[in-house]
């Protein structure tokens with residue numbers, strides 16, 4: 329993938345060395361059930377990022393951190409100081425109680441592509457940069473670092489972020505970042521040669537069809553909303569059932585109503601209520617408030633509009649029928665994104681050179697590549713997820729498949 333004319337060693341990456349680094353990284357935020365929990369700017373996340381820089385420096389690479397906290401290892405082009413930059417990377421943050429491969433595989437593989445090129449004395453006409461983007465998962469915002477680098481992050485985007493304003497302000501403080509400087513991480517697209525990401529599929533298709541490499545053609549768009557349902561608190565023992573305005577019941581109707589709409593009217597889409605909290609949260613109090621985290625996804629922006637209007641109308645109608653107040657706040661909006669067909673072809677050629685089978689497919693998961701695709705040719709290489717499991721401690725990929733993906737990225 330470095331370019332057909334470039335001299336590079338025909339040798340493949342050192343898969344065993346890469347595994348050692350992958351295992352070392354997985355120790356940061358390791359959970360007893362074999363996963364990792366590295367929410368953005370948690371101690372484990374900050375420690376993993378520190379490890380990444382130290383490992384890069386130990387390998388003789390330059391490093392830097394930008395004002396959005398994106399962490400990079402750099403192998404400069406030998407002969408030109410103004411060479412464009414080919415970015416390779418992913419993210420080291422994880423969902424709470426997540427798996428070891430989501431994001432981390434792409435960052436370790438990117439690091440090893442640079443180390444292999446350095447070791448082979450590759451004479452590249454551009455600079456290679458292995459990058460770990462800040463807050464891909466949206467513990468705080470979502471695609472925070474990649475949007476900042478692409479120059480598409482806006483102050484409005486930060487006013488009501490997915491994780492809440494308070495968590496964002498506290499997180500930036502913990503990481504030593506300043507909100508007003510996030511935007512300075514923007515890179516001039518003219519200085520970028522492109523972006524390539526290796527990632528686990530996080531779904532069942534490659535494994536089911538026994539395909540070794542996924543060539544991602546597009547990435548799903550998604551919209552997230554925070555919904556607050558305000559009923560009437562009451563005594564659990566003395567409030568008659570027909571006199572209740574129970575916020576938890578309203579939340580249950582919202583969850584079932586959203587599911588019914590998506591399954592019936594948008595069968596190729598998904599919607600999730602990933603978090604529901606009722607207040608005050610006691611056995612003997614009829615909940616007065618329910619806070620619901622809703623997100624839905626589609627490959628098509630128009631379909632996202634249609635889902636938004638039908639689902640939000642249903643939620644308002646449910647609330648009104650139950651005499652429940654409702655507040656709906658949009659908190660994230662990731663556009664559906666096509667990836668660069670030129671890069672699809674390059675991934676397919678590189679895989680074929682290595683005797684690996686490929687399949688073109690869209691991604692149902694979001695990725696930093698969808699932020700980078702707004703400003704530079706971007707590609708995404710998938711490797712199979714065992715059982716399609718992801719965002720779960722059981723997330724796993726056969727190491728041979730992981731190394732295949734890294735070797736495709738290297739070529």
Ligand code: HGY
Nearest residue numbers: 464465692693694695
């Ligand atoms: O949510 C996603 O699709 C990704 O894992 N961030």
Ligand code: MN
Nearest residue numbers: 430431464695
């Ligand atoms: Mn990911």
Ligand code: MN
Nearest residue numbers: 423430465719
């Ligand atoms: Mn993820």
